[in-house]
Amino acid sequence: MNPFDLDKELREIGKVPQREVPDIIRRHQDEVYASLTNLPMSTRTNQQQRSTKKRRMVAVAAAVAMIAVISSAYVSPAVAESLKKIPLISSIFRLADDLGLQIAGERGLAAESNASVTHEGVTLRIPQVVYDGTRLSLAVKREGEGFTGRITDVEVINEGKGTSHRFQRGAITDVEMLIDGTSIHDLSLSDKPGLIGKPTSDPNVVMYELIGFSRLNHSPSIPDQFQLTAKISLEGIDAPYIFHIPVRKNTDQIIVSSGETREWNGLQISLEQLKFTPITTDLIMNLERLDKSGKLGDHNLLFEVWDDRGRELGRISGKGVYRDDRQQQQQLELIFDRFEVAPDSITIKPFLPVFQDPIANSGLYKVDSKGEVVKTYLKELEITIPVNHLGLDKLYDVQW
Incomplete structure (x- = not known):
């Protein structure tokens, strides 16, 4: 039976009249149904799809267990309290696309x-x-x-x-x-x-x-x-x-110092630090205009982060602080989502977005037939560094 058929059957079971179901259990029953339909499904890679399906099956299994309890004539206060504390069901963060x-x-x-x-x-x-x-x-x-x-x-x-x-x-x-x-x-x-x-x-x-x-x-x-x-x-x-x-703060972290430096067209970038938590990936870089002919902002340089299996991290936020009045030196901090699984190495891919009007630099990006921004990747600035796979895997401690 596939997850969608099981979802349908669970909904049919939920329609059967129950006897003396406590309000707290009924509210959790509704949350289970909501989580089955709202659980985000990533489509970036096949590996992500398989892992997300596993999480969905865990949610379905939890729903089966809960409905089996609800179907009984009596639910003790202790059991009701235990169900209330199940993170998979009660966590509101299931709604996040993160x-x-x-x-x-x-x-x-x-x-x-x-x-x-x-x-x-x-x-x-x-x-x-x-x-x-x-x-x-x-x-x-x-x-x-x-x-x-x-x-x-x-x-x-x-x-x-x-x-x-x-x-x-x-x-x-x-x-x-x-x-x-x-x-x-x-x-x-x-x-x-x-x-x-x-x-x-x-x-x-x-x-x-x-x-x-x-x-x-x-x-x-x-x-x-x-x-x-x-x-x-x-x-x-x-x-x-x-x-x-x-x-x-309730998580551990791993900090990786680096010093990898790349140069292109009078621009130098160096990776200073990576910080991993079970939730977030934090990247600190230093940028400098070596030719002193303009400002760092003139390049409109952006960054992507990929793992060694070809999976891109989702970007959350970022901030740059200039270190000089001429805006030729900058510390850049980029915040990304966590990796699906611990990689052996990661690659930072700088790119320039293509503008609809390259001369006017109007701020409107050119998009392809799929609605994706057209990018010019700068291979000369690309940085790949190894990661302590075992240490990061322990930090993530993912158990599906």
Whole structure:
């Protein structure tokens, strides 16, 4: 029986009337069905497809076990509590299109915050957070009635030379994050963490990530342990939602120092450091214009990271800090997803995006028939370095 047939059968089983099913079990039953349909399916490589199918089968097996318990006449409080703690089923990070976050949820790396605030009949929840020392990820879930759009929906209206924004009731209009009481907007440029929001397959859930970029001395811009304050405003709700959540780094890491250097057309790049966690891959590079004829930004140089089996990492964020006033020296930090499996080596592939109008450099990239950006790869700048496979495999500790 394939997973789709089994999914159908499980749904049919769920329609059979049950006797005295506790509310907590019924809610988890609904979550199982949702996870079976929403579990992301990667299509980058056959290996990723096989691994994702294995994770899906694990979810199906958990669903079978849970429904078998639900089908009994009585469920003890102890069993109900145990089911509640199953990470695979209860983790909200299953909604993320991010392998690292999915694994964090499946392996119990996410901390249960269970924070919630209610105003005017609308509740916001932050069920879980995960922090690996590089990025802090949290999900914001909206509950209530009368919503006409997604929690992230915003309409941009052009008004002459300016623009305005229109939000539907219940949409997020503003987010502010504070670390130990200090807003991230008040920090200096070199210390400022990055904040990004990502919609999910659930219209009522959004993922936020606070990226702790390294300072020039490689110390993190976010401490290993701190008090996070999140202030979130919704359209149509007068009072802001304020959360106070203790955060602690809860994963190990591997740091690999390098010194590999490449040159091309008056441009020099050097790989300074790689940092691996079970969730994230962090890359620090130094760039310099050797010919002193222009600025680093003139090249529009971008980077991809691949493993030795031809699999590309998904990019999460990045930041560059110039080390001189002429913008000819820069430290660049790039944040990527984790690898599917521990590689023996990784390759950094610099490339130049092709613009629709190469002369005007309008910022609009040229795309091919598949909608992919046309790229000019620079083989001369490509860097391949070996990785301690056994050490990284132990860090990942993936058990399907």
